[in-house]
Amino acid sequence: MGLQVASPYDILFDDVWFSYNNSPVLRSVSFSVPQREFLVIIGPNGGGKTTLLKLILGLYVPQRGSVRLLGGLEPTQCSYLLGYIPQNANINLDFPVRVLDVVLMGRLRGLKCFYTKEDRRMAQEALEMMGMNEYAHARMSELSQGQRQRVLIARALVSKPKILLLDEPTASVDVEAQRILYDKLKELNKGITIVLVSHDMTVITSYATAVACVNGTVYYHDSNEITAEMLQMAYGSCPVELVAHGIPHRVLAKHDGDHDA
Numbered sequence: 001m002g003l004q005v006a007s008p009y010d011i012l013f014d015d016v017w018f019s020y021n022n023s024p025v026l027r028s029v030s031f032s033v034p035q036r037e038f039l040v041i042i043g044p045n046g047g048g049k050t051t052l053l054k055l056i057l058g059l060y061v062p063q064r065g066s067v068r069l070l071g072g073l074e075p076t077q078c079s080y081l082l083g084y085i086p087q088n089a090n091i092n093l094d095f096p097v098r099v100l101d102v103v104l105m106g107r108l109r110g111l112k113c114f115y116t117k118e119d120r121r122m123a124q125e126a127l128e129m130m131g132m133n134e135y136a137h138a139r140m141s142e143l144s145q146g147q148r149q150r151v152l153i154a155r156a157l158v159s160k161p162k163i164l165l166l167d168e169p170t171a172s173v174d175v176e177a178q179r180i181l182y183d184k185l186k187e188l189n190k191g192i193t194i195v196l197v198s199h200d201m202t203v204i205t206s207y208a209t210a211v212a213c214v215n216g217t218v219y220y221h222d223s224n225e226i227t228a229e230m231l232q233m234a235y236g237s238c239p240v241e242l243v244a245h246g247i248p249h250r251v252l253a254k255h256d257g258d259h260d261a
């Protein structure tokens, strides 16, 4: 059976293969993401999640197959419509940069090196959207990690992206800051497609509309149900701990030969 393409789609992978130095990372990846999907990407370390995001961003080009966005564009044709929060996005805190300046950087394009009134208005609006407008003139070093994360999302939003890609954005923020962030993403998701890499299974049941398990290839599930089969595909034979409401428990049956410690 051929690839079933969502219509209209925001992201389309058609038989994509990608290797680093002849070492294959993604093989025969085909899936399509409809508009306003909240897609959560899960998978083991080294499974290819960040590589998949970089293919969407056009930072890498597949050796075989194609990636098309927003109904048919190549990623490099529409990079200004993509917002990206990289993994471990670090700002040098010794550099005395202010929140508003960080967000304004999201308005720089090509050789442009000045900001217009419209740029400033949009930066204020993005900060408001993330509940950070009162910190516009604060230094980044004066904010908490969770607040800094929200500023980086405001920077990604200031160019009015149609697809927002986030690579483990809550790795170092507390549970309450995570909830606030995810609620914001849910609100944004009314207008744009969200693609979120996360190792947090609870985010799937509460926020996702689809899940992609990435482990050398991609298994796309167009619902937010977590099945044992899905986890098996994504994480192989290791039992997976699901932390729900602070209580870790196993979601996979033990495999033959597994023993309690």
Ligand SMILES: Nc1ncnc2c1ncn2[C@@H]1O[C@H](COP(=O)(O)OP(=O)(O)OP(=O)(O)O)[C@@H](O)[C@H]1O
Binding pocket: 020, 021, 025, 043, 044, 045, 046, 047, 048, 049, 050, 051, 052, 087
């Ligand atoms: N620039 C690179 N050059 C060579 N190999 C790379 C490069 N980037 C990633 N890899 C390799 O590709 C594989 C997939 O890496 P990727 O970062 O996409 O995984 P990931 O699923 O995002 O992992 P994690 O959960 O640890 O962030 C890994 O084996 C990694 O070592």
